[in-house]
Amino acid sequence: MDIAALITWVVTALGGFYMLGTWIRRGGIRQQQTGTSRLPVPVVFGHFALAAIGLVVWSVYVVADKTALAWTAFGLLLPVALLGFVMLARWIPVHRERATAGAPPAVSAPGAEGTVPAERHFPVPVVVVHGLLAVATLLLVLLTAPGVGGS
Template sequence: MGIASLIAWILTAGGGAFMLAKWVGGGGHRDRTRTHLPPAVVFGHFALAALGLVLWIVYVFSDNHPIGWVALALLIPVAALGVVMVLRWLPVHRAQPQPVGGQSSAPQDAPERSFPVAVVLGHGVLAVATVVLGLLAILEIGG
């Protein structure tokens, strides 16, 4: 289960890295008037998830349970920040495109508007799978 959770975590990170690159590439980290995602939330989510992934890799290869528990505990604030971002992304995603010649507004210009729904959903589903597989691994259930 440890390797399965590691694979799920890496796939989750791949989707997150894709969205982070689109958001940064669209200027989300520079222009706070266009984005609905606070940079501190975005980068906090990324940093905590990356730290957790590194610790999980250490756990998987060393079988050091305290490190594994810390890695899983880091997923609590990661998940909370992820929920905050989804709740702020939904209105941007649902906003109707401006008619030709209309004034541009923040939801239509937001860099996060370009996130593919499949990537957002896949990232969330894989995140849940990562937590479940991680708990099964550290509790030594099924593997």
């Protein structure tokens, strides 16, 4: 089960890294000054940093098989999940605005990054799969830490 958790964590991280790159590329950091983006920089980078640190800790656990590392990784996942839910709650209204307008995400011209929230460019399937795999990862880590299913 530890390898399954590692695989789901890595695939989840790839989706998250894609969304982070999209958000940065579309001007998410600069949009904090104008209030266009609804995703606060500390939340975005806190989510990313804690998830990355947790993934490293989990990778070491898979090699070393030390229970304390599994619980540490689980402890790191809890604030990652909380920050993820905060971002999801802030992304949903942006997505609904686009859906009610019936228009695809606007293509930002160079220098026009401030007109459309950067997170509006997140593909819905990526957001959904990222969230589902994150929940699966959390459950797999929670089951593996106490030794359910062996390691």
